[in-house]
Amino acid sequence: MAQVQLAAQCVAASAPAPSFTPDAVVLGAGCCGLAVAIQLLEAGHRVALVSKDHTPRTTSDQAGALWRPFGEVSPANAAQFRAWGQETFRFLNAARLKHGSPATGILLVSGFEVFPSAQPRPFWADDVLNFRQLSAAELRELGIAGVRGEHTHGFSYTSIIIDMDVYMRFLHREFTRLGGVLRVAEVASLADGAAEVKRLYPTARLVVNCTGLGAAALVPDASVFPVAGHIVKVSLPGLHHFFMDSTNTTYVFPRAHDAIVGGTYFKHDGNTRPSIANRDDILRRAAAFVPELSDVANVRIVGEYVGLRPYRDVTRLELDAGKTIAGGMPVIHNYGHGGSGVTLHWGCASSVLDIAAKLLPPPQKRSKL
Numbered sequence: 001m002a003q004v005q006l007a008a009q010c011v012a013a014s015a016p017a018p019s020f021t022p023d024a025v026v027l028g029a030g031c032c033g034l035a036v037a038i039q040l041l042e043a044g045h046r047v048a049l050v051s052k053d054h055t056p057r058t059t060s061d062q063a064g065a066l067w068r069p070f071g072e073v074s075p076a077n078a079a080q081f082r083a084w085g086q087e088t089f090r091f092l093n094a095a096r097l098k099h100g101s102p103a104t105g106i107l108l109v110s111g112f113e114v115f116p117s118a119q120p121r122p123f124w125a126d127d128v129l130n131f132r133q134l135s136a137a138e139l140r141e142l143g144i145a146g147v148r149g150e151h152t153h154g155f156s157y158t159s160i161i162i163d164m165d166v167y168m169r170f171l172h173r174e175f176t177r178l179g180g181v182l183r184v185a186e187v188a189s190l191a192d193g194a195a196e197v198k199r200l201y202p203t204a205r206l207v208v209n210c211t212g213l214g215a216a217a218l219v220p221d222a223s224v225f226p227v228a229g230h231i232v233k234v235s236l237p238g239l240h241h242f243f244m245d246s247t248n249t250t251y252v253f254p255r256a257h258d259a260i261v262g263g264t265y266f267k268h269d270g271n272t273r274p275s276i277a278n279r280d281d282i283l284r285r286a287a288a289f290v291p292e293l294s295d296v297a298n299v300r301i302v303g304e305y306v307g308l309r310p311y312r313d314v315t316r317l318e319l320d321a322g323k324t325i326a327g328g329m330p331v332i333h334n335y336g337h338g339g340s341g342v343t344l345h346w347g348c349a350s351s352v353l354d355i356a357a358k359l360l361p362p363p364q365k366r367s368k369l
């Protein structure tokens, strides 16, 4: 097992500090785990982040990543879902204003989302900027109304798109600046009072489980499963708006140096090898909104991958009261964010902090992000 620190651009191995005595251990170095680790550090706790993989090899690195709550919202946590999203939007926008888009990868982008039928005003309409319904004339003007003859309705709004290559490095920099230590290790089980974590860090008083899809085996939790998403990265200068047809998972997101074109949404599919047939289908669907994508001579594919969304009907964020950890360290779960983890991560971390505050010794405050 190696203890590592992520510098601005690269991962550099460093010797374990024998004196490092964390009081909280966060499992998982995706955006959800990093947000929890940073907020615990800001609150003055000593934090170790233990993760099997890290940037750029997490699902979070592969997200689209538009701030927009996706998927069915279960009534079981609808209010929380909205509050987590709102807090994340506020945080991202504040980080953009304070540190700038080039350093954070956080971009404010306007665009269009279209549908084959009338849609009710979504619950998140007031959480983005400039939300309004598109008129039929506007859809025609945008060249969207005629797309496969289907798109008769649409929204226009301004939201946040994140270049996750940049944002994940930004989070790692903040984590390191605040004194966090990343340890590359796989934890096989949380049984026996999280004894495995206790062996790594005997001083730890708390574990936060942010292992995404890994929670299926780690907890174990049979209700977590992969939803495969294929993304093609293209060089497409001059695109300044996002386009999305979320009914068939078609989207084009402009970023500073490239554009994300997607996608697929295959439930219970853990295959991460991109297929040529899916790539062709994605580019064909997307070109209906952004005709420049058909211009093979000018569109350069600069990347391609299939990521696995960590799906669960309801995101699990709670203190584990189960018998597997009885008598051992408390475990707070924070996993199963599906296709909305980027949209929710900072708000979820705040909820984790509320629970953790009752379990950890009083901290010493540090400067905030």
Ligand SMILES: Cc1cc2nc3c(=O)[nH]c(=O)nc-3n(C[C@H](O)[C@H](O)[C@H](O)COP(=O)(O)OP(=O)(O)OC[C@H]3O[C@@H](n4cnc5c(N)ncnc54)[C@H](O)[C@@H]3O)c2cc1C
Pocket (backbone or CB within 6 Å): 027, 028, 029, 030, 031, 032, 033, 050, 051, 052, 053, 054, 058, 059, 060, 061, 062, 063, 064, 065, 066, 067, 068, 185, 186, 187, 188, 210, 211, 212, 213, 214, 215, 218, 228, 229, 230, 231, 263, 306, 307, 308, 309, 310, 334, 335, 336, 337, 338, 339, 340, 341, 342, 343, 344
């Ligand atoms: C193609 C695609 C597009 C997406 N687009 C969007 C979007 O537009 N907007 C949006 O909000 N969301 C989007 N998402 C969803 C988003 O990426 C996820 O919800 C989010 O990244 C989940 O973050 P996480 O930190 O929980 O999980 P992950 O990023 O998967 O991180 C989990 C971490 O846990 C570690 N781990 C796992 N098991 C163990 C173990 N046993 N021991 C130690 N470590 C372990 C892993 O190595 C990893 O570091 C998209 C996802 C995909 C795939």
